[in-house]
Amino acid sequence: MTTVNTLSGSCLCGTVRYTATGEPERFYHCHCSRCRKATGTGHASNLFLQGSLQWNSGEASLKRYTLPEAERFSNTFCGECGSRMPLAIEAAGMVFIPAGSLDEDPAFMPQARIFQGSRASWSCDASDITCFEEYPS
Known part of the structure; x- marks a missing residue:
């Protein structure tokens, strides 16, 4: 992936809208227990761009929960409808985007x-793409 993209998204209720611009770095389905808890599903589909994030509307409605014991995990969401929203990781110049948004x-x-080692037995099949037991190096 070496193309600069502009991606737009929003929350379920439409209060929060954003535009992210940058070069795609990673796009993973994450089966860790934290992502399952945060989404209420079998995995989270997370996209990472090397780039920037702009809030077009609703930034004041955003809430963020950071798991105290986690090195990398936090959950940014719309305070009105609860939809997961992106997070700018400014120190790394990255934007984390929940792909469903x-x-x-x-x-x-x-x-x-x-x-994949944390995948729930009822979650989707792993035969379609490469799988890693933990975070790839």
């Missing part, structure tokens, strides 16, 4: 399933 399909597909 995108308004249109991105021009690229997930690369891998991560934390």
Whole structure:
């Protein structure tokens, strides 16, 4: 992936809207227990861009929960409807985007399933893309 993209997204109620611009770095389905708890599903589909994030509306409605014992995990969401929203990781110049918040399909597909060793037995099959037991190096 070496193309600069502009991706737009919003929350379920439409209060929060954003635009992210940058080069896609990673697009993973994460099966870790934290992502399952945060989404209420079998995995989270997370996209990372090397780039920037702009809030077009609703920034004041955002809430953020950071798991105290986690090195990398936090959950940014709309305070009105609870939809997961992006997070700018400014120190790394990265934007974390919950792919379900995108308004249109991105021009690229997930690369891998991560934390496959934590996958719930009822969650989706792993035969479609590369799998890693934990976070890839």
